[in-house]
Amino acid sequence: MEEVFEIAEYSDDSTPVLSVRGEIDVSTAPELRDRLLGVAQDGYSTVVVDLSEVTFLDSTALGVLVSGLKRFRSAGGDLRLVVTGRNVTKVLEITGLVEVFPIFDSVSEAVST
Amino acid sequence: MSEGKGGGETVELLLPATPERLALARTTGAAIASRWRFTYDEIADLRLAIDELCLTLIRPAQQEGEPRRLTLAYTLDGSSMVVRGQVDKPNPAAVNGDGQAPQPTSVSDLSERILDALVDEHGSERTDSQLSAWLRKGRSVAAP
Numbered sequence: 427m428e429e430v431f432e433i434a435e436y437s438d439d440s441t442p443v444l445s446v447r448g449e450i451d452v453s454t455a456p457e458l459r460d461r462l463l464g465v466a467q468d469g470y471s472t473v474v475v476d477l478s479e480v481t482f483l484d485s486t487a488l489g490v491l492v493s494g495l496k497r498f499r500s501a502g503g504d505l506r507l508v509v510t511g512r513n514v515t516k517v518l519e520i521t522g523l524v525e526v527f528p529i530f531d532s533v534s535e536a537v538s539t
Numbered sequence: 540m541s542e543g544k545g546g547g548e549t550v551e552l553l554l555p556a557t558p559e560r561l562a563l564a565r566t567t568g569a570a571i572a573s574r575w576r577f578t579y580d581e582i583a584d585l586r587l588a589i590d591e592l593c594l595t596l597i598r599p600a601q602q603e604g605e606p607r608r609l610t611l612a613y614t615l616d617g618s619s620m621v622v623r624g625q626v627d628k629p630n631p632a633a634v635n636g637d638g639q640a641p642q643p644t645s646v647s648d649l650s651e652r653i654l655d656a657l658v659d660e661h662g663s664e665r666t667d668s669q670l671s672a673w674l675r676k677g678r679s680v681a682a683p
Binding site for chain 1: 564590
């Protein structure tokens with residue numbers, strides 16, 4: 427019944443990309459947090475998080491993304507989101523975070539900025 | 540499935556108050572909302588709102604590290620779905636003096652904003668033996 431949750435990691439034009447698939451909630455958000463931490467510990471200051479295959483996102487997931495944003499910005503970089511789904515867009519809009527994160531329609535746009 | 544207090548249909552769900560069970564709580568709510576002819580957008584709103592409702596209840600249970608039981612009741616009240624959740628026997632230290640469950644401030648604020656935006660009414664309260672929370676969301680299209 428539950429959707430598969432996966433995070434694929436790759437580099438696009440030397441920028442690390444975390445491509446997330448499935449539902450990000452209180453049970454899966456810790457894995458995203460750990461992967462973001464791993465990217466930062468590898469020395470990268472900017473990361474792209476591709477949420478285009480994410481079907482559900484709650485306040486726990488938003489908390490992880492906001493913490494990641496602070497971490498990468500404090501290192502002089504950024505955390506960029508790729509968002510295409512209506513559900514994810516709506517959550518970012520109603521929490522006001524659409525004004526906080528740099529949001530792109532595709533990974534190629536996010537890495538070339 | 541049973542008759543609710545107002546004569547509406549009620550579905551009850553009893554499950555461990557653990558993060559792994561939240562998907563079941565929100566998916567059940569979505570399935571019931573579909574059966575009660577809520578629109579696609581309203582069902583998506585309810586999925587997220589029910590998740591946030593449950594989070595307000597299971598976060599204290601997680602902090603205490605003791606197994607808890609989460610009870611959810613989904614009721615069709617007129618043209619609204621009312622969801623009431625409760626966790627049994629919370630540690631009194633796990634709630635604040637105003638009866639609200641303690642949460643990390645930033646995440647709590649996000650939960651509050653999400654619930655404010657998605658449902659018509661919501662709230663939480665503490666009794667001597669239970670931590671509870673509820674929400675109400677109206678249906679835009681009357682059922683035939």
